[in-house]
Amino acid sequence: MLKKKKVLLIDDEESICRFTKFNLESTGKYDVTAVLSGEEGLKKAKETAFDLVITDFRMSGINGEQVIEALKRKNPDLPILLFSIYHDDQTTITPTIKSKADGLLTKPVDFEELHAVIEKVLEKFDKK
Amino acid sequence: MTYFWKTVVHKQYVVAIRVVGFFFILLAVFLSHPVSSASAKQKEKKIQIGIAPWVNNEEYNKNITAFKKRLALVGFVEGQNTIYYQENAQGDPQKQIKIIQSFVDKKVDLIYSLTTPGTLITKSIAKDIPIVFSVVLFPVETGIIKSFMSSENNCVGTRNYISEGKQLETLFTIFHQVRKMGFIHLKEDPDSTIQLGRMKDMGKNFDLEVIDMPVSSLNELKNFSNETVDAFYLACDTFIQTEGEDSIIDMAHNRKIPTLSCSRSGILKGALVGDVVDLTNLGTVAGKKAAAILTGQSPTELITETQQGSYVVVNLKTAASLGLSVPDKLLAISSEIIQ
Amino acid sequence: MTKQKQSILEKINIHPKKLADRILLFLVTMAVGAPTFVGITFFLMTHTQISKAISDLTTQTKITLEAEISAKNKELAEKISILLNERVKRLHSLIVAASIIPEVVDLNAEYSEFLLKKFVYQNPSFLEISVADRRGQEIVKVSRDDIVLKKDFKVISDLAKFADSTEAKSYKTEVKISEKTGLPFIVLFQPIERYKGRLQGWLIVSIDLSYLWDLISSTSVGEGGYTYVVAVNGQLISHPNKKLIYQGKDPFADVFKDIPINEEGTIKTKKYLLTYVHTTYLNWRVVTVLPLEEALKPVIATEDLLSSYLKGLLSKMGNFLLLISPLLFFIGTIIALFLTKGITTPILKLVKGTQAIAKGNFSTRVNVKTDDEIGVLATSFNHMAEEMERLVQKERELAAAEAAADTERARSRELKDAYEKLKRTQNMLLHAEKLSAVGQLASGVAHEVKNPLGIISQGLKYIQLKLNIKDKELQKDFDLINDAVKRADKIIRGLLDFSVPTKLELKPADLTEVIDASVELVAKELSLSGIKLKKEIPSSLPKVMIDHSQMQQVFINLLLNAVHAMPKGGDLIIRCYTRNIDEFTEGIGRRSTDFFTVGDNTLVCEIEDHGHGIPKNILPRVFEPFFTTKAPGKGTGLGLPVTRSIIDTHRGLIDIKSTEGKGTTMIITLPVVKGEKHA
Secondary structure (H helix, E strand, O other): OOOOEEEEEEOOOHHHHHHHHHHHHHOOOEEEEEEOOHHHHHHHHHHOOOOEEEEOOOOOOOOHHHHHHHHHHHOOOOOEEEEEOOOOOOOOOOHHHHHHOOOEEEOOOOHHHHHHHHHHHHHHHHHO | OHHHHHHHHOHHHHHHHHHHHHHHHHHHHHHOOOOOOOOOOOOOOOEEEEEEOOOOOHHHHHHHHHHHHHHHHOOOOEOOOEEEEEOOOOOOHHHHHHHHHHHHHOOOOEEEEEOHHHHHHHHHHOOOOOEEEEEEOOOOOOOOOOOOOOOOOOEEEEEOOOOHHHHHHHHHHHOOOOOEEEEEEEOOOHHHHHHHHHHHHHHHHOOOEEEEEEEOOHHHHHHHOOOOOOEEEEOOOHHHHHHHHHHHHHHHHHHOOOEEEOOHHHHHHOOOEEEOOOHHHHHHHHHHHHHHHHOOOOHHHOOOEEOOOOOEEEEHHHHHHHOOOOOHHHHHOOOEEEO | OHHHHHHHHHHHOOOOOOHHHHHHHHHHHHHHHHHHHHHHHHHHHHHHHHHHHHHHHHHHHHHHHHHHHHHHHHHHHHHHHHHHHHHHHHHHHHHHHHHOOHHHHOOOHHHHHHHHHHHHHHOOOEEEEEEEEOOOEEEEEEEOOOOOOHHHOOEOHHHHOOOOOOOOOOEEOOOEEOOOOOOEEEEEEEEEEOOOOOEEEEEEEEEEHHHHHHHHHOOOOOOOOEEEEEEOOOOEEEOOOHHHHHHOOOOOOOOOOOOOOOOOEEEEOOOEEEEEEEEOOOOEEEEEEEEHHHHOHHHHHHHHHHHHHHHHHHHHHHHHHHHHHHHHHHHHHHHHHHHHHHHHHHHHHHHHHHHHHHHOOOOOOOOOOOOOHHHHHHHHHHHHHHHHHHHHHHHHHHHHHHHHHHHHHHHHHHHHHHHHHHHHHHHHHHHHHHHHHHHHHHHHHHHHHHHHHHHHHHHHHHHHHHHOOOOHHHHHHHHHHHHHHHHHHHHHHHHHHHHOOOOOOOEEEOHHHHHHHHHHHOHHHHHHHOEEEEEEOOOOOOOEEEOHHHHHHHHHHHHHHHHHHOOOOEEEEEEEEEEEOOOOOEEOOEEHHHHOOOOOEEEEEEEEEOOOOOOOOOHHHOOOOOOOOOOOOOOOOOHHHHHHHHHHHOOOEEEEEEEOOOEEEEEEEEEEOOOOOOO
């Protein structure tokens, strides 16, 4: 049996956390840690080594961009996905920001798509 | 003002004016053609006269002095406008040739040549220079000139000729028992040769035998020491005139024989008598001729002449030593009487 | 040769074309040439006069001088003549004296000889003296130059006739040349008388005339001149050229041919001036000869001097001319230039005036105040201009009045137009603002809606998994809900696209790139539908200021529309060309005058499909937001409005031409970057 990938999910919407965690863990491939703020997410990341981080963009407290920066500073090899209602309209999510992450998912995203993207990124980073 | 400059610089205008200007310059040049200045007077050229005496002789020198004096009289003054080149060949033909040639090279205006042998050489070399000669006995006979009235060449001069008859006459006047006369002369001298012939002919009129006594040096006189003659004749050639006279006269004295001399100097030295030519006067007359030539006449337009009249010189001392008396009628017509 | 000549002539070109130059040339030539010519002519004339005067003067002087010289020479000749006479007379008297000496009278030969010898000795002029008896037999003879032998005694037969005469007189012979000496001589015969009437004998003396030569030549006749003496018989007695005497030739025999010996006077031959006198006693002629050249030397010298002075003067004149010519030339040029300027400047002013008039400037006046013909011309020109101005003024007034009227009309029209434009703009702005407001609102709403949508989406999956629904029918229902969520998302996205004014990055770009990119993106769709794409695009398009991605969006949108219009395939043509705005056209909701003016360069792109076309009644509404003919869920209805919006921000026009059943053509007009050439 394949080792479960450790996934960190950061979103200030509680229901999103709950549902998405359940959905991903149901695949059996992931071990998801869901937190409601960027700060908490960073704290968790310090404690545990994750294989993947999924973070919302617009949050109270530190926003997604700052999270990505902090995490990438610590571990540039850690794949991070931006998960936001904003698509890359280039105003909110500028190409700079987009380039900091390793992928962008726009809410609402259907689960199938989410799953596929996660796999793809992990695969990419695995190869590394 | 810009208009002014624009037009001045306008190409066509400039060219046109160039042409006009060119013609102008031509005209001006033509007009200002330098006038050939009055022919520059040729610098007064000095007259050059070459004098060839042939030998050095007191009488000859007097002749030359008279010659120069006569020229000076008409304005040809030595040192001012006349230069004289005088060189004596000492009787040497080779030397004479060189001397005359040098005169020719100097492009002298006239040559004054003395004696027949000298003048013969002068004439042969200086063919284009007027030659005045003097102290020449027989210029025609020796071929120096064609005739006395007209030389037909570049020569003219004065001769020291006295007729043989006249000369003999003077002797006869003093001493008429002359049956034989010894004619002492330079061997092969042209003048003397001719004179001898003439003397011989003349002697026939007086029942006189003339004996040829040619010498080329004093030594040879001895050859004739034994000849019995009643008198001697001293010819006028240069040998006699230079070296011979004294010796011959001495000899004559020793033998107590009267001597008839052709030249004045001989009588002075002890010859008895002679009808001679005053060489000084001869020089003056030669000078006259030279003057005429230098002022434009050609030699052939002038006559070659001798002394007019006699010049009798008699030496009473010699006469006395010979025991002879000189008649008055001779003394009356003597020019010089030596006591 | 002629070619060279021609080219040289061309180069020199003495025929200037300009009037000014021609006048100049003429004036300068005159200025320099005339005085020079006059000067030279004048000078030459005076020169001739002076020359003539000089020659007259010299001729006069020559005549005078000749006369003087002749007189002088004659005097000289006379002197000589007298001297000659005296000399010979003296000799004669000597002879006479000798003839009375008793010894001579006694015909004492011996004594006589001595006497004669002495005589000869003392007088070298006596060549020969002899004493002859009555019958002419010489008994004594003495010669100066030689001895005389007895055989030389002659008998002078001529004397015999006098033998018994009582009237024997002394006489002399003619002048002859001696054979011996070659010199001229005469013989004097002096009778020896015991007492008067009793002839004893004769004293015969030959006189050598050469001794007279010194006397004759001692006097100077002048340089080159000489005196000669000739006897009546023509025999020369004395002459510088002794040869002539010997030959006996009188050089002037011809001259004196017809003149008797006793005549005296002056003769001028071609070369010589001769004066001649008669020596009475001797019956000789004494002639002085002077070469004219010599005689007239002073005069000729003066003449030469004057001539050379004249020549010098001439050359000085020449030099002066040479110096003054450039000066004259220069002065002449300046004067000429000013004169010409006086002529040509007014002419040019007139020319300028006419040009100004031609341009329409009727107020020009030519300022030429001179009194001459040109002044008159200028004045009449000014009058003409004045008239024209007046006419034009009148016309203008009429036109102005009309124009005023026109302007009124135009202005009112203008006002109306302006008013309408203003209204429209206002509406658009309002519209835009509305949209903008709506947009902003929509933007915020959209984002908020997205969150719940996201929850629903994830929640659905959650429920599915939690409840482990296996029922296919139930799963289908879940899918329906999911689809609804997706649709909602799409609408929201479309709304966001439409309403949020994104930042435009306008860059000059070649539209071909955009088109090619867009085509590539929809290539799959095209092939799927079996659509044939045709490109009618020139190789180089002028650059247009566009936002690359935005414009791409436009093209994608339009291409997709075309694809959707041809589900069964067909031709899809993309056509681009440049157009110069020459008329006012309308775009949807826009007039070309909004962005363009006549004369602007534009780039036009047409996308032509051969689909079902758009019905006329729907055509005006296609750019309405949310208006769509597609089935619900298929289209947002925002495509064209967004496209139009983008085109608007690009300051371009979009237009549709459509025929139901035939096809639709979308026409986009964009302004070309200023400076780009019309392709």
